[in-house]
Amino acid sequence: MKALTWHGKGDVRCEHVPDPTIEHARDCIIKVTACAICGSDVHLYDGIIPSMESGDVLGHETMGEVVEVGSGVSNLKVGDRVVVPFTISCGECFFCKRGYYSACERSNPDKAKATKLWGNSPAGLFGYSHLLGGYSGGQAEYLRVPYADVGPLKVPGGLTDEQALFLSDIFPTGYMAADFCNIQPGDTIAIWGCGPVGQMAIRSAYLLGAERVIAIDHVPERLELARQGGAMTLDFKEEDIYDRIMDLTQGRGADACIDAVGTEPDIGSGFDAVVDRIKVATFMGTDRPHVLRQAIMCCRNFGTVSIVGVYGGLLDKIPMGSAINRGLTFRMAQTPVQRYLPHLLRRIEEGEIDPSFVITHRASLEEGPELYKTFRDKQDGCIKVVMKP
Structure with a gap:
């Protein structure tokens, strides 16, 4: 599949990488229909976040269509349209049970690294370094979603991708x-x-x-x-x-x-x-x-x-x-996205806010590397980039 990958400071590329596969019973795979470049991604682009590795797939604002589900996922089925929180959370640990999903105790396999730096570890995040799990991100054609029975939110048919996409991060x-x-x-x-x-x-x-x-x-x-x-x-x-x-x-x-x-x-x-x-x-x-x-x-x-x-x-x-x-x-805090999702989805459905107002640039993945620079440098009136693989 095609994906945006990190290769060092100021070096983002669109290249072919292996397709994701189900690795755990609670995984699902989504075909990405919309993803975005976030301001947090600029910190990666500028090389200030440690533990990035060449070839890491970027992106943590993603939505799409479910194309495969693990045997432990009963709340989703193939064909469901979902938006994916950037926080990866198990739903069962001390913090998840209290609604603090971004402090999940189980979702960061690099917990020891994070603990050494910060005193304890937050949750794993999509596309955000090997300090926070080394998970592949969603600026790609497909995305593996761990703990898919907890994270992804089904999107009603009456909402467009652009209305729902920012439930993944910037709206919450x-x-x-x-x-x-x-x-x-x-x-x-x-x-x-x-x-x-x-x-x-x-x-x-x-x-x-x-x-x-x-x-x-x-x-x-x-x-x-x-x-x-x-x-x-x-x-x-x-x-x-x-x-x-x-x-x-x-x-x-x-x-x-x-x-x-x-x-x-x-x-x-x-x-x-x-x-x-x-x-x-x-x-x-x-x-x-x-x-x-x-x-x-x-x-x-x-x-x-x-x-x-x-x-x-x-x-x-x-x-x-x-x-x-x-x-x-x-x-x-890093946002415990799952805590806010149902409430914010209702606000969108009821017409109180349409988060798509912030979009200034729409592009393909192939245009992503250049738009990283455009967004970082605040050129061409760029406020928010949405890509459609």
């Missing part, structure tokens, strides 16, 4: 970011990053009752899409974000702040952002947490900082004194 992630904020009537939510997850967080914040959303970015088309979602926008290259948020909130700060950027922000406007970039370039640091620092400083006393942007290592110069003395709450 954006929704979780807003859900973490414990939004109350009248709340102002500030969101850093107007990429796909940020866009979903904007709309989710309003779905959950926010009165005002302030969205921060500098890419014109992303800011425009945020405005279309009802947000007030700030360009961090044109104005001081802290001063503007304080001005807009009568000096109090935002009720909650969402970091939807993570470890690879654009250069930013502060000296600390420049220092971050130098440290990472000279191997003196692993991550660039400029956005997180700013979110902490812009949050009101006893507010919430919600973190869904990806960080992988150690963060430097985080203003914990500010957070502790002002009573901030931090909430963060």
